[in-house]
Amino acid sequence: MSQASPVSRPLQRLAEVSALPAYRGRRAELLTDFYQLTMMYGYFRAGQQDQRVVFDVFYRTNPCGNGYVIAAGLEQVVWYLSNLRFSDEDIAYLRGLQQFSEDFLDELRRFRFTGSLMAVPEGTVVFPNEPLLRFEGRVFELQLIESAVLSFVNHQSLIATKARRIVEAARTNPVAPDGPVIEMGLRRAQNVDASVFGARAAVIGGCVGTSNVLAGQSFNIPVMGTQAHSWIQNFASELDAFRAYAETFPDNVVLLVDTYDVLRSGVPNAITVAKELAEKGVRLSAIRIDSGDLAYLSKRARRMLDAAGLADVGIVASSDLDEFTIRDLVLQGAQITSWGVGTKLVTSYDCPALGGVYKLAAREVNGVMEPCIKISENASKVTNPGKKKVLRFIVDGYASADLIALDDEAFDPSQPLELFDPVHTYKRKTIEDFTIEPLLQPVFQDGELVYELPPLENIRSRVEAQLKLFSSEILRPVNPHEYHVDLSQRLWDLKQRLLHAQRPAGAPR
Structure with missing residues (x-):
C-alpha cells in the first residue's frame, strides 16, 4: 500500500498562513x-x-x-x-x-x-x-x-518604509534610545484591510506592537492599549478612574493624564495612585499624554514624577505624531520614553x-x-x-x-x-x-x-x-x-x- 506524499514545507507554511484570521x-x-x-x-x-x-x-x-x-x-x-x-x-x-x-x-x-x-x-x-x-x-x-x-x-x-522613518526618529532620543513605537492607527486607516495589513507592515518597519487586536491575532503581534478619555470621564473623578484601572490591571498600569489638566490634575493623581500601588508592591508603569505641548508637558511631568521618587515611571506620548514631530520633540528635550503613532503612520499621511x-x-x-x-x-x-x-x-x-x-x-x-x-x-x-x-x-x-x-x-x-x-x-x-x-x-x-x-x-x- 503506497503512502501519501508528505506535504512540502512551503505548502505547510502556506496552509498555516491561509488559516490566519486576516486571510481565512x-x-x-x-x-x-x-x-x-x-x-x-x-x-x-x-x-x-x-x-x-x-x-x-x-x-x-x-x-x-x-x-x-x-x-x-x-x-x-x-x-x-x-x-x-x-x-x-x-x-x-x-x-x-x-x-x-x-x-x-x-x-x-x-x-x-x-x-x-x-x-x-x-x-x-x-x-x-x-x-x-x-x-x-x-x-x-x-x-x-x-x-x-x-x-x-x-x-x-x-x-x-514610513514606520521605519518613525522608528529611526524615535531612536535619536537620548532619554530613551530604545523607546518603543506602537502602531495605533486602526480608527484612521482607510479601511479594515489597510488597518490590519498596515499594522503588519508597521511591525516589519520596526514597531513593537499594535492596538489592532485582529492584526495581533493574525500575525502574533503584541497588542497594547490602556484606556481612553471616555474611561476617565465616566467616573466621578479622575482619581477614581485611575484607581479603578490600576485595580483592574495592576501588572500594566499606564494612566492617561490629559483628560482635564495634565499638570494640575492628571500627574498629581497619577502620583497618588503610584504611591498607593507601591504600598501593595506594585509599580506605576507609565503615564500617557495625548494632547497639548508634549515637550513642555513631558518635561514638567518628569520633574514632578522624579520629585515624588518615581524616576522609573515612563512617559508615553501620542497625538498625531510622525517622524518630523518626534525629531522636533527630541531636539526640544522632551522626556518621552515611548511613542504611540496612529494616523500619520497607518495612512502614510504625507506620502x-x-x-x-x-x-x-x-x-x-x-x-x-x-x-x-x-x-x-x-x-x-x-x-x-x-x-x-x-x-x-x-x-x-x-x-x-x-x-x-x-x-x-x-x-x-x-x-x-x-x-x-x-x-x-x-x-x-x-x-x-x-x-x-x-x-x-x-x-x-x-x-x-x-x-x-x-x-x-x-x-x-x-x-x-x-x-x-x-x-x-x-x-x-x-x-x-x-x-x-x-x-x-x-x-x-x-x-x-x-x-x-x-x-x-x-x-x-
Whole structure:
C-alpha cells in the first residue's frame, strides 16, 4: 500500500498562513481592474491566451523623500496566487455584465496560477527601478493579477518604509534610545484591510506592537492599549478612574493624564495612585499624554514624577505624531520614553501612495522570448527591457551598488567590475573584491510554491540586518545620498538598440 506524499514545507507554511484570521474565508479573484478582464478576453478571442510573457513590478521614486524602500507584501501575493479561483457566483456576476462569451467564462472557471515568480524577500531594502517581483507565464494569467499584486506590494511597502522613518526618529532620543513605537492607527486607516495589513507592515518597519487586536491575532503581534478619555470621564473623578484601572490591571498600569489638566490634575493623581500601588508592591508603569505641548508637558511631568521618587515611571506620548514631530520633540528635550503613532503612520499621511508599476518586459514570439520596452516622452517612464535580475555588490561589508542585469549574465567576483550611471554614463567607478547578493529569489516555479513564507519576526530581523549594509548618508531621512542602481553593459546596450529601433523614421529629436 503506497503512502501519501508528505506535504512540502512551503505548502505547510502556506496552509498555516491561509488559516490566519486576516486571510481565512477571504476572496480576491475579482480584486482586479475591469480592463484586465477585457484584455484577457481579447487575448482569448485572438488565440493568444497561452503566449508566454515576463512582467516586472517596480517603483520609480522613493516615498516621503526617503533614500530607500522596505519591500513588503509578498506574503499577501503568495496567498492570493495560491487561492486564485473563480467561483460559480463570480462566473454568474461576469455573465451578467454581458461582455464575455460562455467559452471565455468556462476558461475562467478552470483558472489556476501556473506561472513562475521571482521576488525579493520581505524586509529587503530596495531602490527605484529595481524589479521587486518578476513574473513569467501565460499572458492570460499574468494580465489578471496585476492590480491585486500592485495593491498588496505598494501598500505594505509604503507603510513599512514610513514606520521605519518613525522608528529611526524615535531612536535619536537620548532619554530613551530604545523607546518603543506602537502602531495605533486602526480608527484612521482607510479601511479594515489597510488597518490590519498596515499594522503588519508597521511591525516589519520596526514597531513593537499594535492596538489592532485582529492584526495581533493574525500575525502574533503584541497588542497594547490602556484606556481612553471616555474611561476617565465616566467616573466621578479622575482619581477614581485611575484607581479603578490600576485595580483592574495592576501588572500594566499606564494612566492617561490629559483628560482635564495634565499638570494640575492628571500627574498629581497619577502620583497618588503610584504611591498607593507601591504600598501593595506594585509599580506605576507609565503615564500617557495625548494632547497639548508634549515637550513642555513631558518635561514638567518628569520633574514632578522624579520629585515624588518615581524616576522609573515612563512617559508615553501620542497625538498625531510622525517622524518630523518626534525629531522636533527630541531636539526640544522632551522626556518621552515611548511613542504611540496612529494616523500619520497607518495612512502614510504625507506620502499616501507608492507608485509601483507592473510592466511588460518580454514576450514570446515564434517560440523565442523577445525583450520589450515602453517608450515615453517622460524619460523616467522608459522601461528596462528583457528578463532581468538584481544583484547587490557588497564591498568591505557595505552595499556598494546594485546592478540590474539580464538574467543570463554572470559576473566574476575575482575580477574588477566597472559600473556606470545609466543616465550620466560618464559617471563610472570600478569595484574589486566584492561579494554578490542576488535579490530575486524563486517563489513559484510553474505554479508550484517553492518558497517558505517566513514568520513576521524573521522579516523584521531581516530589515535590521539589511540596514546595516548601508551608510548613514543613504539612510538619513532628509536629503539622503542617492544609492547607485546601475544597468549592466549588456542591458544598457539592449535598451539603446530598442530605443533607436522603435523611433519612427524622420521623427523630430
